[in-house]
Amino acid sequence: MSSTTPTPTTNGGGAGAGAPPKKHQYDPVFTDSVIAATGPKASPRMRQVMASLIRHVHDFARENDITVAEWMQGVEMLNWAGQMSNDRRNETQLLCDVIGLESLVDEITSKLLVGADADYETTKSAILGPFFRKDTPPTENDASIIKNLPPDAEVAYMHGVVSDAATGTPLAGVTVDVWQCSTNGLYEQQDPEQTEFNLRGKFTTDENGYYGLYCIRPVPYPVPYDGPAGKLLQLLDRHPYRPAHIHIMAGNDKYTPLVTQIFDRKTQYLENDSVFAVKDDLVVDFKPITGHSKASLELEYNIRLAAMKPRA
Amino acid sequence: MSSTTPTPTTNGGGAGAGAPPKKHQYDPVFTDSVIAATGPKASPRMRQVMASLIRHVHDFARENDITVAEWMQGVEMLNWAGQMSNDRRNETQLLCDVIGLESLVDEITSKLLVGADADYETTKSAILGPFFRKDTPPTENDASIIKNLPPDAEVAYMHGVVSDAATGTPLAGVTVDVWQCSTNGLYEQQDPEQTEFNLRGKFTTDENGYYGLYCIRPVPYPVPYDGPAGKLLQLLDRHPYRPAHIHIMAGNDKYTPLVTQIFDRKTQYLENDSVFAVKDDLVVDFKPITGHSKASLELEYNIRLAAMKPRA
Numbered sequence: 001m002s003s004t005t006p007t008p009t010t011n012g013g014g015a016g017a018g019a020p021p022k023k024h025q026y027d028p029v030f031t032d033s034v035i036a037a038t039g040p041k042a043s044p045r046m047r048q049v050m051a052s053l054i055r056h057v058h059d060f061a062r063e064n065d066i067t068v069a070e071w072m073q074g075v076e077m078l079n080w081a082g083q084m085s086n087d088r089r090n091e092t093q094l095l096c097d098v099i100g101l102e103s104l105v106d107e108i109t110s111k112l113l114v115g116a117d118a119d120y121e122t123t124k125s126a127i128l129g130p131f132f133r134k135d136t137p138p139t140e141n142d143a144s145i146i147k148n149l150p151p152d153a154e155v156a157y158m159h160g161v162v163s164d165a166a167t168g169t170p171l172a173g174v175t176v177d178v179w180q181c182s183t184n185g186l187y188e189q190q191d192p193e194q195t196e197f198n199l200r201g202k203f204t205t206d207e208n209g210y211y212g213l214y215c216i217r218p219v220p221y222p223v224p225y226d227g228p229a230g231k232l233l234q235l236l237d238r239h240p241y242r243p244a245h246i247h248i249m250a251g252n253d254k255y256t257p258l259v260t261q262i263f264d265r266k267t268q269y270l271e272n273d274s275v276f277a278v279k280d281d282l283v284v285d286f287k288p289i290t291g292h293s294k295a296s297l298e299l300e301y302n303i304r305l306a307a308m309k310p311r312a
Numbered sequence: 313m314s315s316t317t318p319t320p321t322t323n324g325g326g327a328g329a330g331a332p333p334k335k336h337q338y339d340p341v342f343t344d345s346v347i348a349a350t351g352p353k354a355s356p357r358m359r360q361v362m363a364s365l366i367r368h369v370h371d372f373a374r375e376n377d378i379t380v381a382e383w384m385q386g387v388e389m390l391n392w393a394g395q396m397s398n399d400r401r402n403e404t405q406l407l408c409d410v411i412g413l414e415s416l417v418d419e420i421t422s423k424l425l426v427g428a429d430a431d432y433e434t435t436k437s438a439i440l441g442p443f444f445r446k447d448t449p450p451t452e453n454d455a456s457i458i459k460n461l462p463p464d465a466e467v468a469y470m471h472g473v474v475s476d477a478a479t480g481t482p483l484a485g486v487t488v489d490v491w492q493c494s495t496n497g498l499y500e501q502q503d504p505e506q507t508e509f510n511l512r513g514k515f516t517t518d519e520n521g522y523y524g525l526y527c528i529r530p531v532p533y534p535v536p537y538d539g540p541a542g543k544l545l546q547l548l549d550r551h552p553y554r555p556a557h558i559h560i561m562a563g564n565d566k567y568t569p570l571v572t573q574i575f576d577r578k579t580q581y582l583e584n585d586s587v588f589a590v591k592d593d594l595v596v597d598f599k600p601i602t603g604h605s606k607a608s609l610e611l612e613y614n615i616r617l618a619a620m621k622p623r624a
Contacts, residue, residue: 025423026416026419026420026423027419030412030415030416030419030588031412031416033412033588034411034412034588037548037550037584037588038548038549038550039548039549039550040549041549042547042548042549043547046547046548047548048376049376049378049382050411050547050548052372052375052376053372053411054411054412056368056369056371056372057368057411057413058412058413058416059368060364060365060368061413061416061417061420062416062420063364064360064361064364065420065424066361066417066420067417067420067421067424068414068417068418068421068440069421070361070417071408071413071414071417072405075402075404075405075408078390078393078394078404079393079394079397079402079403079404080394081390081391081394082390082391082392082393082394082395082396082397082404083394083395083397084394085391085394085395090387090391091391092387092390092391092394093384093387096383096387099346099362099365099366099369100342100343100345100346100366100370101369101370101373101383102380102383103342104338104342104343104370104373104374105373105378105379105380105382105383106380107338107339107342108338108373108374108377108378108379109379109380109381111337111338112377112379128380235354235355235358235362236349236350236351236354236358236359236362237350237351237352237353237354238349238350238351272349276342276345276346276349
């Protein structure tokens with residue numbers, strides 16, 4: 001959008017040389033006065049973050065001449081998002097997802113956790129999304145997470161080794177949470193037809209760092225489309241689909257939990273994920289296997305974790 | 313906040329000259345890729361506004377290294393705001409108010425409505441706030457809007473002339489809506505002890521442009537403090553009070569509706585309104601009057617409206 005390059009001025013675009021259009025002559029000290037209202041007992045982090053947020057929001061309004069009516073449309077969309085959200089659904093999170101914000105703060109967080117001076121690579125992270133459940137019960141290695149097998153599903157043997165990203169040492173006792181949707185595109189908590197905890201498992205690596213399970217080959221699905229995030233996607237002329245993926249969370253008390261998603265290299269929407277979560281390192285291959293009684297596909301996925309930094 | 317000056321770069325601060333800290337080396341094409349996902353059928357306005365919003369939100373996140381945990385605190389605050397909002401309360405609007413956004417879009421809108429080339433001054437606008445009611449019944453001129461008179465109230469005779477800002481001609485048939493809170497700081501819809509439409513009136517100017525009514529001298533009051541806007545004010549170490557004011561909305565089918573507030577020159581909080589709505593032109597004097605049977609104070613307030621521009 002070459003016509004909307006942001007400027008860092010407080011007074012909107014156009015001020016300065018020559019005679020700027022009168023409509024950009026908004027009160028030049030207003031933003032500073034709002035920021036200056038912050039009291040002495042605000043925390044340094046709160047002071048920094050809110051000053052920056054206020055400046056960006058005000059610059060956004062001035063640069064685009066946002067009217068009261070347009071602002072109120074935004075207010076109503078956010079109220080709608082809050083009113084749609086509950087313990088099974090987070091529509092404000094989804095609004096952030098469709099503008100790439102969760103993916104961006106995920107990138108920021110994972111780089112901060114590993115540290116600026118690390119000379120090794122951990123497995124890349126991806127967004128948690130709204131469908132994780134903390135209360136998934138533990139499962140034995142090599143068990144199946146499939147409680148309801150849809151007729152159109154392909155079963156995959158997924159396995160790998162979890163290791164220390166810096167040393168390569170396999171790690172025992174690491175929890176590996178795995179969750180995915182069924183072939184109808186719904187996670188079990190969205191779908192009354194699925195048994196509770198269907199397609200979810202919480203595994204623990206053995207002494208060789210091994211984890212293993214049976215799951216299904218994932219399918220693309222649309223993010224919920226009946227709320228403000230769906231409305232925003234329509235207004236932006238965008239589709240709501242996510243490429244086929246499996247969610248993973250891995251960590252323990254010594255290793256920073258990794259939250260990620262792995263994507264089927266053959267899936268549609270790999271190049272245009274509606275929530276911008278795909279990274280090259282997270283694209284995986286489901287390989288045909290024969291002579292295996294429980295699965296027709298194999299997926300090997302090894303995970304490299306960063307040890308937690310000692311607290312300063 | 314000298315340490316948080318925004319930069320217009322896509323790659324966060326510090327990229328470019330020398331060796332930037334690794335933690336700022338976030339994906340330099342990510343924001344452009346999110347903006348580029350907008351489809352060809354999005355309206356030009358939507359395309360412009362959302363591209364700018366996405367760029368500002370992403371720059372904000374990168375410049376401040378916003379973590380997933382911090383972002384989720386913001387998401388939860390917005391969900392809370394939506395869940396608290398209903399037809400009597402708009403907490404997302406109030407969140408915007410305490411960061412000055414409603415006051416800013418009000419300034420932008422009023423300047424756009426009058427036009428960049430106007431050589432006259434209209435009465436300044438101020439924010440609508442959440443307490444206006446569209447269904448206030450019409451009232452005869454010189455009637456009282458006081459249905460419940462608190463013992464600590466001072467009664468004022470408020471009157472003035474509405475005129476065309478460009479020509480000075482008095483305007484007949486202009487609707488003048490007036491609303492204010494009682495001396496306990498509550499508007500009638502917030503307070504079960506007040507009669508419906510207490511301290512609200514909808515007047516119409518006579519052939520001389522005159523409107524007149526009896527109201528009370530306004531008092532300062534805190535904005536609602538039990539939700540996310542109150543929480544944000546606490547985190548910013550700020551008070552929730554608004555200076556004493558009376559709301560006015562004036563207009564008709566030929567004159568752009570003016571939304572404003574007038575502030576008592578003697579009120580507390582004139583210099584630090586919690587929602588940043590005070591403008592010098594809107595500060596008024598309540599003058600003692602004697603020998604008047606219904607009021608001890610007089611407030612003269614004349615209003616200058618802009619004629620609607622013919623549609624292009």
